[in-house]
Amino acid sequence: MKSKDFALDKRNKPSNIILTIVFSVISVIYVLPVLVVLMNSFKFNEYVNSTTFQLPNAMSFAGFNNYIKGITFGNYPFFNSVFYSFTITILSTILILLCTSMCAWYLSRVNNFICKVVYYLCVFSMVVPFQMVMFTLSKTADTLNLNTPYTIPIIYLGFGAGLAVFMFSGFVKSMPLSVEEAASIDGCGPIRTFFQVVLPIMRPTIISVGILEIMWIWNDYLLPYLVLDRKLYMTIPIHIQYLQGSYGAVDLGATMALIVLSVIPIIIFYAVCQKHIIKGVMAGAVKG
Amino acid sequence: MKDRKRIKRLNPLRAYFPIFVLPTLAAFIIGFLYPFIRGIYLSFCTFRTTSDAKWVGLDNYIKAFNDEGFFHAFWYTALFTVVSVVVINLFAFMVAYVLTRGIRGSNTFRTVFFMPNLIGGIVLGYIWQMIFDGILRNYGTSIVLDSRFGFWGLIILMAWQQIGYMMIIYIAGLQSVPEELNEAAKIDGANGWQTLRHITIPTVMPSITICTFLTLTNSFKLFDQNLALTNGAPIAFTANGAIKQTEMIALNIYNTFYTNANWRGVGQAKAVLFFVLVAVIALIQLRFTRKREVQQ
Numbered sequence: 001m002k003s004k005d006f007a008l009d010k011r012n013k014p015s016n017i018i019l020t021i022v023f024s025v026i027s028v029i030y031v032l033p034v035l036v037v038l039m040n041s042f043k044f045n046e047y048v049n050s051t052t053f054q055l056p057n058a059m060s061f062a063g064f065n066n067y068i069k070g071i072t073f074g075n076y077p078f079f080n081s082v083f084y085s086f087t088i089t090i091l092s093t094i095l096i097l098l099c100t101s102m103c104a105w106y107l108s109r110v111n112n113f114i115c116k117v118v119y120y121l122c123v124f125s126m127v128v129p130f131q132m133v134m135f136t137l138s139k140t141a142d143t144l145n146l147n148t149p150y151t152i153p154i155i156y157l158g159f160g161a162g163l164a165v166f167m168f169s170g171f172v173k174s175m176p177l178s179v180e181e182a183a184s185i186d187g188c189g190p191i192r193t194f195f196q197v198v199l200p201i202m203r204p205t206i207i208s209v210g211i212l213e214i215m216w217i218w219n220d221y222l223l224p225y226l227v228l229d230r231k232l233y234m235t236i237p238i239h240i241q242y243l244q245g246s247y248g249a250v251d252l253g254a255t256m257a258l259i260v261l262s263v264i265p266i267i268i269f270y271a272v273c274q275k276h277i278i279k280g281v282m283a284g285a286v287k288g
Numbered sequence: 289m290k291d292r293k294r295i296k297r298l299n300p301l302r303a304y305f306p307i308f309v310l311p312t313l314a315a316f317i318i319g320f321l322y323p324f325i326r327g328i329y330l331s332f333c334t335f336r337t338t339s340d341a342k343w344v345g346l347d348n349y350i351k352a353f354n355d356e357g358f359f360h361a362f363w364y365t366a367l368f369t370v371v372s373v374v375v376i377n378l379f380a381f382m383v384a385y386v387l388t389r390g391i392r393g394s395n396t397f398r399t400v401f402f403m404p405n406l407i408g409g410i411v412l413g414y415i416w417q418m419i420f421d422g423i424l425r426n427y428g429t430s431i432v433l434d435s436r437f438g439f440w441g442l443i444i445l446m447a448w449q450q451i452g453y454m455m456i457i458y459i460a461g462l463q464s465v466p467e468e469l470n471e472a473a474k475i476d477g478a479n480g481w482q483t484l485r486h487i488t489i490p491t492v493m494p495s496i497t498i499c500t501f502l503t504l505t506n507s508f509k510l511f512d513q514n515l516a517l518t519n520g521a522p523i524a525f526t527a528n529g530a531i532k533q534t535e536m537i538a539l540n541i542y543n544t545f546y547t548n549a550n551w552r553g554v555g556q557a558k559a560v561l562f563f564v565l566v567a568v569i570a571l572i573q574l575r576f577t578r579k580r581e582v583q584q
Contacts, residue, residue, distance in 0.1 A: 016391045016392070019389075020393055023397050030404075033404075033415055036415075048418065049421060052419065052422025106301065107309065110302050118309065118316075125320045125324075128320070128563055128566070129509050131541045132562065136327045136330065136338060137323040139337070140318060140323055154318065154319065155319045157311075158320050159319040161312050161320070162320075165312070189300065190308075218408070219411075221409065221512050221515075222542075237410040259411055263411065266407060267403075281405075281457070282457065285499075
């Protein structure tokens with residue numbers, strides 16, 4: 001009770017009230033870029049550049065024209081890109097979580113020479129920048145027909161294994177052996193032990209790794225751009241870069257509309273999983 | 289030793305290698321190991337596709353070292369990295385410091401500051417391009433016309449994106465500072481600045497190390513934001529060719545690969561050099577972290 005009073009007292013100190021006001025102003029400035037995009041997505045193209053920071057007026061207001069235009073612009077429907085972004089992100093994340101958690105458990109529990117080699121290779125791969133492998137990786141993916149949204153998860157599993165295995169291994173090492181022992185004495189085979197005993201214990205780490213993978217894969221541009229068969233498949237970042245990059249005088253209003261559409265799923269995701277996202281970031285940062 | 293015996297009891301696990309490890313390992317070989325080794329080999333070859341490689345020794349590396357654009361990109365990246373590391377960490381620490389003092393609305397502020405982190409690099413680039421051009425238009429110029437605008441524009445963009453992320457890590461660090469230490473300092477008559485300098489900063493040193501290296505590698509490997517915001521513009525013409533003024537290393541390597549197919553070997557050699565640089569940074573980081581652990 002006493003400490004609560006103390007906390008309240010702290011919050012009402014004049015200097016802290018001033019800080020709250022200052023930070024409120026900064027927060028408004030912080031979300032302003034997103035609001036400006038939203039505002040401009042309702043303006044005709046020629047007004048986006050000339051009156052960027054004014055609210056749409058009777059002259060510049062375009063209603064949902066930009067949205068309709070953006071969705072149908074070019075020769076590739078925007079909603080296909082949205083669909084493939086979702087497909088790739090969901091499939092890859094599930095595949096990574098399943099395979100690397102199994103792998104990490106085996107590596108840390110068996111821990112023989114081969115396991116150590118695999119583990120250190122995984123750690124090593126976290127250091128390597130994507131440019132180092134981008135050309136050879138895209139060629140390999142082409143040769144093995146891994147260039148569709150349904151097979152690219154294998155590439156993501158391979159390139160993303162490092163961080164995931166590292167984080168899961170760190171957690172497994174802190175897990176008490178006795179639970180697994182009890183399971184094996186009760187006659188559980190390794191597969192049942194893993195799925196019924198180990199996996200539930202791993203839950204917090206699974207969420208953290210999952211969040212990090214989702215944030216990475218959803219926003220990733222270069223890997224899918226180089227690996228996917230571009231005539232057939234695009235993701236949202238590829239779509240936006242394609243419209244902006246390849247047409248010099250592209251419709252800015254339409255681009256803003258597409259950016260709004262692509263930010264909406266992120267905002268929903270953030271609103272729903274905010275706590276987990278912040279926890280995931282902290283867990284990922286400790287990887288060092 | 290005892291653990292070993294206990295693990296042995298789980299012995300049947302050892303036979304399950306194909307189920308537990310093989311899928312990840314196979315994907316890892318396809319998605320990383322083979323391309324990596326092949327990439328090192330190809331950096332000593334000329335090639336247009338991977339199948340027509342011809343061994344040329346160190347030729348590619350010599351060409352890479354004589355490439356003005358690559359050097360410009362390297363120094364530009366180095367300068368950008370230094371400025372962004374300082375700016376991002378300074379602001380992130382300040383924000384975290386204020387937010388852990390228990391002011392009203394801390395959670396809301398935290399949520400707001402972290403939000404830009406979820407938006408991808410390409411989208412961020414175009415959002416800020418529109419905003420900068422909207423401002424610069426009033427002065428009859430544009431972000432792609434002056435490399436200074438491109439530089440500071442990218443700094444502002446990165447700060448907007450990353451301050452929230454680093455803030456989260458600093459908050460975690462600051463919350464681990466024991467309250468007794470602060471109280472003891474107060475009783476001993478330390479003022480706010482002295483407490484910060486002698487109590488707070490030494491205790492959150494691990495967070496400072498983590499954030500410094502995170503921002504360092506993030507800035508060094510930056511690609512998407514660079515591509516979307518300026519794509520290297522403006523171009524300066526020199527006696528030996530054209531130099532993209534705001535092109536960073538990752539983008540320079542990408543452009544070497546995909547604008548001139550005859551230079552792919554050089555691009556791969558540059559990529560190897562880039563990898564070595566990043567690996568050196570990582571090794572330095574490892575030493576820092578180790579040292580810290582010894583001290584504790």
